[in-house]
Amino acid sequence: MRHHCHATPRTLLFVLLLVGFTSLATAQEPDGKIDEHFLLLMGARNATKAGMPHVAVKRYRALLTRNPHLHEIQQELGWVLMATGQLADAEQQFRLVLDAHPDNTQAWTGLLETLRKTNKHDEILTTLTRLVGLEPLRKDMRMQLALELHNRGKFVDAERHIAVLLGE
Structure with missing residues (x-):
């Protein structure tokens, strides 16, 4: 014998509300x-995605004040x-991460971008070298390093990275 389940709109609404409250419970402390x-x-994160970076910065700072x-x-x-164009503050945040986790490639990548935007050319080369050292198989970073070395006239150093990229 087959049983058919016919949910009324009222039952569906109750189930949806129950699921919604269960989801909210994950963001609640035990005392409610x-x-x-x-x-x-x-x-x-929501403010960032909503195109409100200044609101996001305020909320991130409040969170970091707590921890x-x-x-x-x-x-x-x-x-x-x-x-938001606050490059010095951005650089400081990436450096704080790197002080605690010197092998964090995402923080190194963020730092690299701030250095590029602030034209800190000597640090760009150091940062690219560090990134390639941390991720030697990452071809995009090795290519950027080879190009940076080439543009600075360091052809012998650039050649070493080009040879790796070409598999020679």
Whole structure:
């Protein structure tokens, strides 16, 4: 015998509300209060995607005031600061991450972009060298390093990277 389930609109609404409340519970503390850490993080990311980077910066800073050792958040803030043209602050955020995690390639990449935007050519070369050292198989970074060396007239150094890229 087959059983047919006929859900009324009222039942469906109840189920949807139950699912919605269950989702909200993940952002709530055991006493029912909203987890402000989660809310600030979600709010910062949402503001970024909504095209409101200044609001995002404010929320990221509030989150980092509560816990300054959230390195992933510092990194996210660095990218948003760069988008708002606050390059010195962006550079500082990436350097804070690198002070704690010197092998963080995402922070090195963020730093590289701020250095390019601020025309810090000597540091660009050092940063590219570091990135290639951390990820020797990453061809895009090795190509950027080879080009940077070539443009500076360091042809022998550039040749070493070009040979690797060509598999010679």
